[in-house]
Structures are given as C-alpha cells and as structure tokens.
Amino acid sequence: MSGALKDAIRVERPAKTLRELALDKVREAIVNGYFRPGDRLVERDLCAQLGVSRTVVREVLRHLESEGLVANLPNKGPIVAQLDIDEAKQIYEIRGALEGMAARLCAERRSPEIVAALEESLAGIRNSYRDNDMAAVLTNTSSFYHTLFTMVDRNVAWGVVNLLTVRINHLRSMTIKTERRSIEGPLQMSKIVDAIRRGDGEGAYRAAMDHVAAASAIAEAVLSAKKPAD
Amino acid sequence: MSGALKDAIRVERPAKTLRELALDKVREAIVNGYFRPGDRLVERDLCAQLGVSRTVVREVLRHLESEGLVANLPNKGPIVAQLDIDEAKQIYEIRGALEGMAARLCAERRSPEIVAALEESLAGIRNSYRDNDMAAVLTNTSSFYHTLFTMVDRNVAWGVVNLLTVRINHLRSMTIKTERRSIEGPLQMSKIVDAIRRGDGEGAYRAAMDHVAAASAIAEAVLSAKKPAD
C-alpha cells in the first residue's frame, strides 16, 4: 500500500500535548503584549494562570528562551525579552536578505501558481486594510511571505524568518498602523509580485529588500520616538 | 563608585547552571556523533548518563528540539534529528546569503582591523590543515566567520548562522576532509579577505557565496554517496 493512501485513512487525533498548548498561550501572550517586555515571568504564577504544573511551565520557558522571546537573568529568573533598537534593525536586515532570496527564486521559477497565490494574499491584505482589521493584516502578510518561501521549497528559511519575526511582532503591529503604510505597504508588495511575474529575479530581490527596509525605517522611528517617553 | 570599577573586583563565578552544562554535553554528544541520527533519546537513560534529574533532561531535550537537533515523534519520544539532503542544501543557501551580507558590510567598512583579524583566523586554518588537525580547522573556520559577523555588529545573524551550523556539523567535518578542500577552502576564503581589503562589497559578497556553494556541493556529493550504503 502506498504511503499516501495510508495517510488518507489515518484517523486525525488532537495530538497536541499540554506543553504545546501552554507554549502557544504564553507566546501569544507575549507577542500581543499581555506580558510586557521586562515583565518577570514567575513560574508559580504562570502555573496558576495556565492551570498546569511547574514541569510544563519550565519547559515552556526554556523553549521561549531559545526562541529569544524570554531572557533569563541569573539568580533572578525569566523575564520577557527587551527588544533594543539595534537588534530590531538586525532582524529586519536578515529578513531582507532571506525574503529577497526567496523572491528571486520565485521569479526564476516563472510559475503562474506562485503569482496567483501571492496575489490572493495581497488582495487579503488590501481588504484587511480597508476593513481596518489590523490583526488580519498581520496574518495575511505572514501568509504572503509564507507562500513566497514555501512555493520554492524553502521551509528552513521560512522557519528562520518566522522565528525572528515573533521577536519584533509588537513592532510590526505598530508599523502597519502608520498612516502611509496602508498604501505603501501593499504597493511595495505588488512590486515584488510584478517582478516575479515578469521573471525579473534581480527586481524581485530588490523589491523585497525595499519593502523590509521601509518597515525597518518606520520601526526605528517608532522605537526611538517611544524610548524617551517610556 | 563607578560601575566599571565595581565590575572589576567582581568575583568570577561559574554561573553556568546545571541545565546549561547538560545542554552542552548532549549537544556535543550529538554533533560529534556519539548519538547517531535516528537514535532514541530515552529520558531516564539520559538521566543516568548525565547524572541529573529528569526535569533537567527534559528541559535540555526541549531546547535541542527547538534548535532542530532533536525531533519529537508523537507518542514515541525524542530522537536525534535526521538530516536530509534537501534541508542541508537549504541551510548552506541561507548561510551563503547571510555570510555574503556580512562580507559585503565588512568590505564597505574598509577597516584594517577587520582585515587583520580575518587574516589571523585564515592563517590558523592554514596551519591546522598543515597539521592535519581537523578539529582545529573547524574551530578556526568558525572563528573566521565569527569575526566576519561581529566586526560589523551583526550578532543576531551570527546567532542564526551558528544555530543552523550545528545541524550540519557532521557534514562539515566530512567536507573539510575532502582532498581538494584543504587547498581550495582557504583559497576561497582569502578571496573574501582580498575583496574586503580593497573595499569591493560586491566581490566580497560573491566570494562568500562561492565558498559556501562549494561546501554545499561537496556536502551533497558526500551525502548522496553515503545514502545507498547506509
């Protein structure tokens, strides 16, 4: 029997361990600001809030630590990682390099399916902006880049980008709210798609780089404006 | 009293938690092949071998899982991650993009210190090859790239590269043993340094890309040659 067939009749099981559920909860809590940068994450408090044991909480904290979302002060314990401006810029820079690479690969493949998938995500972004649904903007933007990477089978790079992106997630939600971003963001992304459509690898690379460079610039402005107030 | 002075008399403490020690041990055991890909990592056995409690072992396993060195089969438990050839190629590709980026930045900075530091590492590599000390070759190669990234303050990218590199570590130790690598490897790296010295960003970028591309090609050859035998 073929493997595919065997998979087809396989019974779907929840399969999520308690740990994974807790991990998702805490990560989410951090990225949408329920826990603020610098906040202490007291193990036993988390146990109570999540309704799980310390064993689970500790594993979750270790995991988030290796994701860079949580920092561990010696003899003090875990806190939500602070994002300094330089680190944010570095993350944007890396994303630029990797997304540019993926965009170039997409362009070189010249596949109509890629273009169609990207345009669908892009339309989703435009709609979300129109509806003022910022959460949906983020989701659709993620999906845009997700297709960009997975269409050319670059799941490892996508993993890296994802890993880095959660660390700047609250920045992202600030940059997309910027006035001009609702017009320029989709415009830059459509330039990426256009270059891919005409098979212009170099153009796609540069367009992708430009897009994150713009995001980086906005983030820097936002971050340095917030710093003195905070 | 100034902070610096206070630091100066501060007593140096191990500061490494047991968990970190265990983490290093297990990671090392995996990367130099004491645990082979596909091996099961039985928690209670590891407890005995490491002399630590299950809690610590579990946290270590979670950490390694998020590093990609360990995979978790549902209802089966953790095993040493298998490295498939496609994933390895992706990792080399990402390294190319990031190391190329760093090399370009180094070239654009035109700093003699960078060139000096790189040449020192390069000399170390040449010596290690001459002495047939392959472990030293790996260490010095790492140090070469470490300076490449840190000299232009790209510690995040360096972290990413490092994270990915451990996953292909046993491949690295195979590629550097290849006959021609002992000549071509340092040659390609010296091309990077040359380009940096003359401030040729584009050249440095391409030279860095070429170097990992060559490594990737060797790795692919090695890996596909080993597959049928295994």
Added chain:
DNA sequence: CTACAGTATCTGGTACGCCATAATACGATT
C-alpha cells in the same frame, strides 16, 4: 535614622509517583 537581622520570595534542582499509550510477550480458544 541607620544598620542589621530575620523573613518572604523565587529560581534551580531533585525525587517520586501516577496515568496513558504503545509495543511486546504470553496464553487461551477455536
């Protein structure tokens, strides 16, 4: 009002126990 001692808090780490599941071995039935 300050210095010091005691106390509460919290993490790092350990030990142990319970449960669920998967695999295997074993035994009974046809």
Added chain:
DNA sequence: AATCGTATTATGGCGTACCAGATACTGTAG
C-alpha cells in the same frame, strides 16, 4: 497451528512535594 485477547513492560507526559541558595523586603534595636 493460527489468531485473538490480555497482561506486562517501557516510556513519555504530567503533577506534587521538597530543599538549597540567592535576593528583596521589612521591622526592630541601637
């Protein structure tokens, strides 16, 4: 003898209790 059902074992997932060491807080005595 083949098959089916059951008991056992191995193992991970999870919880609880406990201790040691570091730190932060607090109240009291001088």
